[in-house]
Amino acid sequence: MRISRKWLSQYMDISDLSIEELASRITDAGLEVESVESQSQGTNLVIGQVIECTMHPDSDHLHCTKVDVGDEILSIVCGAPNVAKGQKVIVAKPGAKLPGGEIKKGAIRGQESNGMICALFELGVDPHLLTEEQKAGIEVLPESAPVGNTDPLGYLGWDDEILDVALTPNRSDCLAAFNMAKEVGAILDREVKLPSYDQAASQGGPTQLHVSSKTSKCPMFLGKVIGHITIKESPEWMKELLRASGMHSINNVVDISNIVMLETGQPMHFYDKDAIKDLEITVADGFEEGYTALDGVTYDLLPEDIVITNQGKPIGIAGIMGGDDSKILDSTQGLIIECAIFDHVSIRNTARRLNLATESSVRYQKGIEPLAAQKALDRAVQLLVEYADAKEIEETVQFGKTSYEPLTLTSSFAAINDRLGTDFTSDEILNVFRRLDWKPESKGEEFSVQIPSYRTDIEGMADLSEEVIRLIGYDRLPSTLPLMEMTEGKLNAAQRLVRDLRTYLTQHGLQDCITYTLISTKKKDNAILSCGQAIELASPMSEERRYIRTSILPSLLESLAYNQARHIGNVNLYEISDVAAQEGKKVHLAFALSQKLYETRWTQDAIPADFYTGKGLIEELFEQIGVQSKRVGFVENKMDTEHFHPYRSCEIQIDHKTVGLLGEIHPSYAAECEVSSAILCELELDALMDVKKSKVKFVPISKYPSVQRDLAFVIDRQLPVENVVKVIEKQGRLDKEMVIRDVEVFDVYQGEHMDPSKKSVALSIRFQSDKKTLKEDEINSLFTSIIDHIQKECDAILRS
Amino acid sequence: MEQIEKLQNEALTKIADCQNNQDLNALRVEYLGKKGPIQNLMKGMKDLTPDQRPAFGQQVNQLKSQIAQAIEEKREALAKKELQEKIESEKIDITLPGRKPVVANLHPLNLVCQELEDLFIGLGYQVIEGDDIVSDEYCFERANIPKDHPARDMQDSLYIDPNWLLRTHTTAIQMEVLEQSAPHLPIKVVCPGKVYRRDDDDATHSHQFMQMEGLVIGEHVTLSDLKGTLEFMARKLFGQDRQIRFRPSFFPFTEPSVEVDVSCHICNGKGCPTCKGTGWIEILGAGEVHPNVLKMAGYDPDKCSGFAFGVGIERVAMLKYGIDDIRHFYTNDMRFMEPFKRFD
Known part of the structure; x- marks a missing residue:
């Protein structure tokens, strides 16, 4: 505004x-x-008169002038085509500061020039407010302009702020x-005197005008015939006010409709009475046709648009723009005034679709106070009588009515102070409502106020408290902390787990990331460990942001590709995020490892980004969460061999239920994502939150020594080492006590000097009892039994 | 006697000149062994007169222990020397780079989010999250946002169908918390989460961003309590010298509603480019919870009151760290992330 x-x-x-x-x-x-x-802007200005004007000897467009500015005569070279002898003009004297710079004494092509004759746009006036003539040359003042006046902008009324x-x-x-x-x-806190115009429109003789509405989107319509008006130029004050509001003056009648809209907020439309056949106006919708509005543009109407019609034909797009054939012309003799209430959502939709934000549509969209239509009509009649010789005024015709009921609110001083946490006195509070002119009345601890019709935002005590604090000032608001019952500040178990995971992963060199929830169809189709059927937006912003993701990895791979394309090192990323599908919401953890997790090149130490690094991260993670290792399984990946290397990936299971996928990216998918090889993992965190976790518990440390035995054998290359370990562990009982405490794989070899279908595996077994020192022969017998079993069950050939 | 003296000089000189343990052992055998000169002297005692014997014996024993001691001392000195040489030979170049553990860090938005969570946890708040997909009812209706509000247009928010959409503000979580808690008091929660708007991504707009909503409802929770709480937050985030100020504003779900400015942490309120010369930076919107909101959730607004605030996590992170483009948060460029590994 x-x-x-x-x-x-x-x-x-x-x-x-x-x-x-x-x-x-x-x-x-x-x-x-x-x-x-x-x-406008400009210092050191004065009204002058051109007393001499000749062509510049060395130019085909410059003029040499002598300008009388009252106390002296200035020689000025002027480039404006419209400069002429006798004109009253605005002169910027040397030293004047204009938006374009400072005016200095000087010479232009050899001719002395001690100032500038100004156009309005050179004085900072918005060119949109100027006529073509004004934009093309210097401003020519009326003949009556006083030479020597040092406030030419004020004289012209261009000095508003x-x-x-x-x-x-x-x-x-x-x-x-x-x-x-x-x-x-x-x-x-100042007295406000508004013009008095109440009832100004209640005058009027009998009328033939008939207004109605066929749509609920126009609940009220006021119409009035002004049989005679005189079109002329508007008074200066009206022009100045319009200008200050960024509008052009057209003529007195059109200007009055605009001024009244600016004053009351109610858009109104004036029709040329002679263009409205049978004096009938009906508001309707349901039109689907092209319609040429008063700006000369043809708009496509849709059935939901509200349209003003005459004899079944559109004559205006309601609340937005009138029609060309009924507009006010210089020849217009009489008017029909339209002052109506239209549904603001409908106006908003139409204006937006047609890309037409007019002063009128903006006001309708934002909502207009219930009594504005009547106020506007009264004020318009008043101004038309005063400035347009309005005569033959007919009575107002009204369709429908407003539902306005005056509102009086009652509250107490204590309630206001309680809400705000202040201790304002009753006088301070009453004074606020007096300033607002809400006619406050107090009765003991209570007070009541009358809410003006335009303050539709005021509903109750809370709104009153806001008026009090904003008008007294927020600097009077104390600063306190809530006094209340103790509450425990905390994270819940799931939130703590997420925090622990973040600490664990970042401490192992994985970078925390956040990627977008909304993804493309392509990413949706590449979901890994998808949580279900993807949800599509009703009207997506773009193809890139069409679906709500059901898995994180496709987005994380995009971040990986971004970094790799820029040759950025150490790109190992993870993200923990909600994913959602038609089946419901899940929380996922995903990571993508593409670079060594640790490397010092000159010492040749490194942790490679390979399957086993990924697996180790998960194993240790599960251990830290408290998922017992016997419940965890890393099994052949039968779920997704499209995105994963089928022989370098696995399903991660807890209690034989798949909760995640881990492995090397499939070379084809890597190429598609434009990433080099990477280890990917997507894990369902809900499963980890729900799983029963072992408690942290003290385990007594055995007092007896442990004994280590190593063992190497050759087995079939395809046989998982885990099977051998299981066989070994089965033989670990001595007097019902499990005495194998640890089986560690310390070497796996396949290659030279080895049958290609075989591999050599070396293991170290640690024996220990909590009850006694194990005897040599006891260990030997266990060890022999282990060797027997792996030879039989795993088809192993002992090497040592 | 002369013999003893000679022997003494000779032995001690040899021991002193000895350069290694091996030679030292040889000297030990040579002088102190069964066939050594000292033993010989002892044997020669029988040739002396009885009255000469005690004095002689004493002298020989003295010589023996003297040599033994000298050998032991030499042995220690040699060991010391050997160790010294070993240590000297082990010299490394301490200027070579160390094996740095590779650690990564939290995303700056999660960093700010955790910092905020922790400071409110310290004040007794619980952290409540919700789903990204919420009903129109909780996102708008319960927040006192009327049906005809532009945000509720299918075209303006990211709807899935007429009843469900991606939440446009974390206020949606607040509405769920209110309803689930009713009629119990007090409520003290912060609700962080992702929110979504139909905005084209540019330096200052993102269709996805993060907010944290705070909500306190009690029997007597006032607007001045909001001010005190936010002052505490601003000081924790931006330093103890910060001031805050409220400016009147409007949100459908609070009344009175305020925009909250914090005195600029860059220029200390003097005026600089960050605060556009005003000395103040707008950080969040807040207010007293609108009575209609309490009523809809099942509370009696005459018996309780409270405040709510919503802070933009990106906004705080951008101000705190001087980040100039919101898109940085979602590209996950490692070069952008790296500085946030500092203990802060």
Whole structure:
């Protein structure tokens, strides 16, 4: 909302306040002034008269002039095509500071030039507000302009200062200057005098006009015939106010409709009476046709658009723009005034679809106070009588009515202070409502206020408390902490697990990432360990953001590719995130390892990013979470061999249920994602949160020594070493006590000097009892039995 | 006697000159062995007169222990020397780079989120999360946002169907917490989460971002309590000298509603490019929970009250670390992430 000093000055005295002071007071009270603009700028200006004007000897377009500025005569070279002898003009004297720079004495192509004759746009006036003529040359002042006057911009009325106020959605009432004035008056605690126009439209003789609405989207329509008007130029004050609001003056009648809209917030439309056949206007919808509006553009109407019709034909797009054939012309003799209420959502949709944001549509969209239509009609009639010789005024015709009921609110001083945490006195509180002109009345501890019709945002005590604090000022608000019953601040078990996982993974060199939830069809189709049927947005912003992801890895691979493309080292990434599908929400953990997790090159130490590094991360992770290793399985990947290398990947199981996938990326999928080889893992965290975890418990340390025996054998290459380990562990009981404490694989060899279908495996077995020192012969007998069994059950050939 | 003296000089000189353990052992055998000169002297005692014997014996014994001691001392000195040489030979180049453990770090948004969570946990808040997909009812209706509000248009938010959408604000979690808690008091929660808007991604907009909602409801929780709480938060985040100020604003779910500014942590409120010369930086929106919101959730707004605030995690991270483009948070460029590994 743009409101200017001149606008406000009509209603209250603000001459003692600078525009900056005014802006800051208004902002502090909740109406944020986004910018302060001067309509024009320039110092050291004066009104002068061109007393001599000749062509410049060395130019085909410059003129040499002599300009009388009252106390001296200045020689000025002027480039404007319209400069002529006798004109009254605006002169910027040497030293003048203009938006384009400072004016200095000098010479132009050899001719003395001690100043500049100015066009308005050179003085910072918005060219949009100027005529073609004004934009093409210097400003020519009326003959009556006083030579020597040092305030030519003030003389012309181009000296206004404008506040651009950003209104919150609850305060669209301030789109009306009258309401804005009331608000500013309350903020400044100043008396506001608005023009009196009540009942101005109640006059009128009998009428033939008939207005109605066939759509519920127009609940009320006021129409009025003004049989005679005179079209002429608007008075200066009206032109200036329009200009300050960024609008052009057209003629007195059109200007009145605009001024009234600016004053009351109610858009209105004036039709040329002679263009409306049978004096019939009907609001309707259901049209689907092209319609040429008053801007000459043809718009495609859809059935949901509200349309103003005459004899079944559209004559305007309701609330947005009128029609060409019924617009006010210089020849217009009489008017029909339309003042209606339209459904703001419908106006919003139509205006947006047609890309038509007019002053009118903007106001309708934001909502107009219930009594504005009547106020606007009264004010319009008043101004038409005064400035357009309105005669033959007919009575107002009304379709429908507003549902407005006056509102009186009652509250207590204590309730206000309780909500705010303040201790304002009853007088301070009442004073706020007096400033607002809400006619407060107090009765003991309670008070009541009358809410004006335009403050539709005020519903109850909470709203009253806001008025109090914003007008008294937030600097009076104390700073305290809530006094209440003790509460325990905490994370729940799932949140703690996520934190622990993050610590674990980052400490092992995996970078925490966040990628987008919304993904493309391609990523959706490449879901890994998908949590179900992907959900599609009803109207996605783009193909890239069409689906809600059901797995993290495709997004993480994009981040991996991004980093690899930039040759960034140490790209090992993980993300913990919700994923969602039609079946419900899950929490997933995913990681992608592409570089050594640890490397010092000169010492040749490194942890490679391979399957076993990935597996080790998971094994240790499960151990730390408390999932017993016997419940965990890494089994052949039968689930997804499209994205994983079929022979270098596995399903991760807990109690034989697959909860994750781990392995090397399939070379084809790697190529598709534009990443080099990587180890991928996607894990369902819900499964880890739900799984029964072993408690942290003290284990007595055996007092007896342990004995280690090594063993090497050759087995079939395809035989998993885990099978051999299981066979060994089965032989570990001595007197019912499990005395094999650890079986460690310390070498696996396949290659030279080895049958290609075989591999050599070396294991180290640690024996220990909690009850006694194991005797040599006891260990020997266990060891022999182990060797027997692996030879039989695993077809192993002993090497040592 | 002369013989003893000679022997003494000779032995001690040899011991002193000895360079290694082997030679030292040889000297020991040579002098102190059964066939050595000292033993010979002892044997020669029988040739002396009885009255000469005690004095002689004493002298020989003295010589013997003297030599033994000298050998032991030499042995220690040699061991010491050997160790010294060994240590000297083990010298390394301490300027070569160390084996640094590779550690990564939290994403800056998760970092800020955890920091906020922790500071509110310290004040007795619980952390509550919700689903990204919420009903229109909880996202809007319960937040006092009317049906005809632009955000509720299918075109303006990321809807899945007419009743479900990706949440546009973490206020949706707050509404669920309220309903699930009713009629119990007090409520003290913070609700972090991802939120989604129909915005094209650019330096200052992201269709996905993170918020944290705070909600406190009790019998008597005031707007000044909100101010104190946010002051505490601002100081924890941006330093003990920070001030905050409230500016009136509007949100459908709070009344009064405020925008909260914190005094600029870069220039200390003097005015700089970060605060656009104003000395203040807007960090969040907040207010007293609207009575309609409490009523819809099943509370009596005459018997309880409370405040809510919503802070943008990206906004805080950008201010705290001076990040100039919101898209950095979602590209996961390792070069962007690396500095956040510092203990802070």
